[in-house]
Amino acid sequence: MKRTLLFNFLFISIFNIGQAQEKYADIQSKVKTVVNSYSSADPNYKFLSTMLTGFEKSKKLSLSNFSKDNVGIAIVLSDPEAKLVVFPAxxxxxxxxxxVSAIRSRSTGGLTEDMKEYVQKYLYKMEEVGRTKFFSVLLRNRPEVQGTFTQNPAEFIVNEPNSISFVRGDENWMYVISIDNQYKSQEKPRVIIYAFKISISGEDIFNTGNSVKEMEQRRITRVGEEKTDREKFPLFHDFRTDDIRQLLKELVQNESFKSNQELHKNIEKLDTKITRFNLKDYVPQFNYFLTLDFSTFKKKDQFEINELLNIQHLSAHALADYYLSQGNYGQAIDFYKKAAFDFRYEVSSGTTYIKDMERIIYDLSKTCYKAGRKDEAYGYLLGLIIDSQSNQELATKELKSYLSDEKENKKKFKSDLDRAMKTIKAGKNGYSRTFTFRNKEVFFYPMMAGSQAEYQQQMKNTEIYNYLTQ
Structure with missing residues (x-):
């Protein structure tokens, strides 16, 4: 099948060479006129110049790179009186x-905060682009494809309903210059210049001193700083928590909430992007959102409706993380449990749901230990060790560390563990399981439902159980 598709692609491309009537040379003077109508003092003019130079110095892009999806940036040239803006593309x-599209906000026509972050990373710290929220949005974005292409020895030509585009590049970059398809009758037609990075390696045209070695060093430094930030300002749903603001806009369209003035007042206070660093500013709002009555939504199966329920889960989970960062361990434990059971995460993926639950369980163990409730901390880690999607190794390492620090007697601990395994039973929601370790009831969330005997055997097969018997 792949060979057939590739053959068809090559046939169409070769066939269209004979049909190609236009080339970049035909529009070059108009493009230069439009570009020169902008002030070189504009902060973004240097990027415009770099992209134009990159295109004009490039040769024809390889067929393999031409036929791949990509994300990049664009500068739209339509109003010389306006400042140059770099858009995602x-x-x-x-x-x-x-x-080929420049992406802008549907509501304002400009850039959202997420778009600005993406563009800044693309221009100054290319290696961090993939970590931005809008990068994921771009990857999922599937605009309607209507453009057909031809080619000449210098470039590919793409004809879309309102524009004609010329595509060139090399092994590292793809450049596109688009112009209104009525350009022949226009003195200054609209022009859009695009740049798409094909490979993370190679030259960074916007930051020529940015070598791969320097990017790697920045990555190492960034990872260290992020680890410190995550420990000091925990927020598991680091990107999703800010979705609360959009979900609330959708919520107030519902008849049950349109006239709720207190809700509107609280929404107005969410005036900036929610991050791990400003959770303290929104604690009253998070607490208020947990008081809303979503019972009518819980009776419905539509994903769009259920997604609104995550206003409460994300609020509860954020509050738990915030109280942990403040050393208010009792409150943190209460809100982790609320996030797990009272305001559960509404997602279509069971894997994603379990990942959330296991993180809550792990953070409960950490919080309990910091609160001096070591037996509960042990219990939650043991739950992850019994049955975990991906945290068994982490929980084992953490538990060994705790046992060593607390100078626990391994023989006695094993005896207490064996006794605890005999208390495993179904939890209150039917999916979780509970057991009692040293008179402290804890819960875990197994990947697969099993009997008490099966969980006992799973524990006996673990590294930690072998460690306790040595």
Whole structure:
């Protein structure tokens, strides 16, 4: 099948060479006129110049790179009186059709905060682009493809309903210059210049001193700083928590909440992006959102409705993380449990749901230990060790560390563990399981439902059980 598709692609490309009527040389003077109408003092003019130079110095892009989806940036040249703005961009190739788009906010026509972050990383710290929230949005974005393509010896030409685009590049970058398809009758037609990074290695055209070695060093430094930040300002749903603001906008469209003035007042106070660093500013709002009555939503199966329930889960989980950072361990424990059971995470993926639950359980163990409730801390780690999607090794390492620090007698601990395994039973929601370790009831969330005997055997097969018997 792949050979057939590739053959068709090559056939169409070769066939269209004979049809190609236009080339970049035909529009070059108009492009230069439009570019020169902007002030070189504009802060973004240097990027515009770099992209134009990159295109004009490049040769024809390889067929393999031309036929791949990509994300990049674009500068729209339509009003010389306005400041130059760098927008996110998407290049999509599907079934021999193409779409090249500069992406802007539907509501304002400008840039959202997430878009600004993406653009800044693209221009100054390329290696961090993939970690931005909008990068994921771009990857999921699938604009309609209507453009057909031809080619000449110097470039590919893409004809879309309102524009014609010329595509060039090399092994590291793809450049596109688009112009209104009525450009022949226009003195200063709209022009859009795009740049798409094909490979993370190679030259960074916007930051020429940015070598791969320097990017790696920055990455190492960043990882260290982020680890410190995560420990000091925990927030498991680091990107999703800010989704609360959008979900609330959707919520107040519902008849049950339209006239709730107190809700509107609390929404107005969420005036900046929610991050791990400003949770303290929104504690009253998070607490208020937990008082809302969502019972009518819980009776419905539509994902769009259930997604609104995450206003409460994300609020509860954020409060738990915040109280942990403040050393208010009792409150943190209460809110972790609320996030797990009272305001559960509403997602279509069971894997994602269990990941959330296991993180709550792990953070409960950490919080209990810091609160001096070591037996509960042991219990939660043991739950992860019994049955975990991906945290068994981490829990084992952590438990060994605790046992060593607390100078626990391994023989006695094993005896207490064996006794605890005989108390395993179904939890209150039917999916979780509970057991009592040293008179402290804890819960765990198994991947697969099993009997008490099966969980006992799973524990006996673990590294920690072997460690206790040595």
């Amino acid at each position: 998407k290049y999509r190739f599907d079934n021999d059709k193409i779409n």
